[in-house]
Amino acid sequence: MVTETGLSPVQVGQNEGFAAIKKQLETAYPALALSFTEIDGEDVLHSEHGGMRVFWIFRGEGEVYLPEGYRTQEGDGHSLPGDYKPEPIDPAFAEMLRVLDEGVEALTADAAVQARLILDRRQNGTFLGDIAAHLWTLDQLPRPWSEERQVEETLEALFGVYREQGYSVKQTSSYERVMPGDQIVACGDEQIPVRGRFACMSIEKTDRSESHISTARRLRFLKDTAGGCSFDFEPVRRLPLTWYVDYPGQKGDGVNFVNAHVVNIPEELSSTHFHPVRPLNGGLPQTEMYLVLDPQDYGIVNKDRDPEILLFPDLRDLRQYERHALKRGDLVYIPPGVGHRGLDVFVNVLTIPGFKPHNEIYIDQDILDRTGGGAPYNENGLARKNYERLEDYL
Numbered sequence: 001m002v003t004e005t006g007l008s009p010v011q012v013g014q015n016e017g018f019a020a021i022k023k024q025l026e027t028a029y030p031a032l033a034l035s036f037t038e039i040d041g042e043d044v045l046h047s048e049h050g051g052m053r054v055f056w057i058f059r060g061e062g063e064v065y066l067p068e069g070y071r072t073q074e075g076d077g078h079s080l081p082g083d084y085k086p087e088p089i090d091p092a093f094a095e096m097l098r099v100l101d102e103g104v105e106a107l108t109a110d111a112a113v114q115a116r117l118i119l120d121r122r123q124n125g126t127f128l129g130d131i132a133a134h135l136w137t138l139d140q141l142p143r144p145w146s147e148e149r150q151v152e153e154t155l156e157a158l159f160g161v162y163r164e165q166g167y168s169v170k171q172t173s174s175y176e177r178v179m180p181g182d183q184i185v186a187c188g189d190e191q192i193p194v195r196g197r198f199a200c201m202s203i204e205k206t207d208r209s210e211s212h213i214s215t216a217r218r219l220r221f222l223k224d225t226a227g228g229c230s231f232d233f234e235p236v237r238r239l240p241l242t243w244y245v246d247y248p249g250q251k252g253d254g255v256n257f258v259n260a261h262v263v264n265i266p267e268e269l270s271s272t273h274f275h276p277v278r279p280l281n282g283g284l285p286q287t288e289m290y291l292v293l294d295p296q297d298y299g300i301v302n303k304d305r306d307p308e309i310l311l312f313p314d315l316r317d318l319r320q321y322e323r324h325a326l327k328r329g330d331l332v333y334i335p336p337g338v339g340h341r342g343l344d345v346f347v348n349v350l351t352i353p354g355f356k357p358h359n360e361i362y363i364d365q366d367i368l369d370r371t372g373g374g375a376p377y378n379e380n381g382l383a384r385k386n387y388e389r390l391e392d393y394l
Contacts, residue, residue: 011329012199012201013036031206033049035048037055038200039195039199049204050206051207051208055185057181061177061196065173065192066176071170072214072216073128073166075129077238085169089126092161097119099150103148108141108142121166133239136355139159156247178196179219187208199329205257208257212255233266236263239260239262240261243356252283254356259351261355262347265342265346269380271341271362273340274338275361276359277393281357287333288352290330290332292328292348293347302346309324309343312339315390318366366385
C-alpha cells in the first residue's frame with residue numbers, strides 16, 4: 001500500500017490541499033485557473049481573467065437568472081419549464097435525419113444504436129438536446145459505418161452541424177433552480193446573477209472569452225445515458241459538458257478544454273484504467289479530477305455501499321496502490337499515467353482537456369497477472385484489455 005503520493009482526496013476550498021491541487025493543475029495547464037466560490041444570498045458569477053469560466057455546484061442549492069431569449073440544449077431529460085419553446089428543426093438538418101432514418105438498417109449494429117438514439121430526439125417537428133456524446137461514441141467505432149455512401153456521408157455531415165441543433169428558447173426572464181451537479185458558465189465580461197446558498201468549484205480557460213455551450217446545464221434536464229447495473233445500485237450518467245469535435249477522426253484536443261460527466265459508478269462495472277502520459281491521438285495529456293457529490297441530493301440510495309477510489313500511482317509496480325474513502329466535496333486529482341477506479345461513488349468526473357477518444361488503457365488483467373490477485377481488480381473488467389504491452393505506455 002503506497003502513501004504520501006499527493007493523490008489523497010482533499011476538500012474543495014481555501015485549504016492547503018486544495019491549494020496544492022490548484023498549483024499542480026495550473027503548472028500542467030498554464031492557460032487554466034482553478035478556484036472555489038461560495039454564494040450566500042444574492043451575487044453574480046463571473047470570470048476572473050476575462051476567459052471562459054465553468055462552475056460546478058457540489059453543495060447547497062440556489063437559483064440562476066436566465067433572460068428572455070436564452071437558448072439551451074437541455075430538455076432531453078425532464079422537460080424544461082413551460083416558458084421554453086423548442087426551435088423548429090432546420091430543414092437541412094431534417095433532411096439529414098430523414099436519410100438517416102431510411103438508412104438505419106444499412107448501418108453496422110453498433111453504429112445503428114447511436115443513429116437510433118439520435119433519431120429518438122425528434123418530437124413533434126422539433127429536435128431536443130445535445131448529440132455530442134452519440135457522435136463521440138460513433139467516432140470510436142470502425143469505419144465504414146455503412147456501405148451505403150449517402151448514409152455514411154450523412155453521418156459524417158452531422159459532425160459539422162450538431163452544435164447548432166436541439167435548442168429550446170426561453171420566452172420570459174426569470175430565476176431558475178440550480179443544485180449539486182449543475183453547471184454554470186460565465187465568459188468575458190458576463191455577470192451571471194445567482195442567489196441562494198451553494199458552493200462550487202470552477203476552472204477558467206483564461207485565453208478564451210466565448211463559450212460553445214449554454215450558460216446553464218442542469219442534470220435534471222439532461223438525458224440519462226447510463227447502462228444496466230446491479231439491482232441495488234441506480235445507474236446515472238449525464239453529460240453537462242462532453243467531447244466536441246468538428247469532424248470525425250479529428251486529432252488533438254477537440255473544441256472544449258474540459259469535460260464534465262456526472263456518473264453513479266458501481267464497483268461491478270468500474271474497470272481500472274489510466275490515460276497515457278503521451279496521448280494516443282495527439283494534443284495535451286489527459287488529467288482527471290473526481291469532484292464527489294452526494295447521491296441523496298437526487299434521491300439516489302446506493303444500498304449498503306460506501307464511496308471509495310482505488311489509485312495505482314506506479315504502473316511499473318501494481319502491487320502498490322491506495323484505497324481512499326470519499327465524501328461530498330472531496331476532490332481527487334488524477335494525473336496522466338496513474339491507474340484509477342471509482343467504487344460506488346456519485347461523482348462529477350472532470351477531465352482536462354476532455355475524454356479523449358481511444359485514450360483509455362484498461363489494466364485489470366495486468367493487476368491480476370502481476371500481483372497474483374494481491375492488489376484489487378475487477379473480474380468483470382478482465383475482458384477489457386485493449387493493448388499488447390503495458391510497458392509501451394509507461
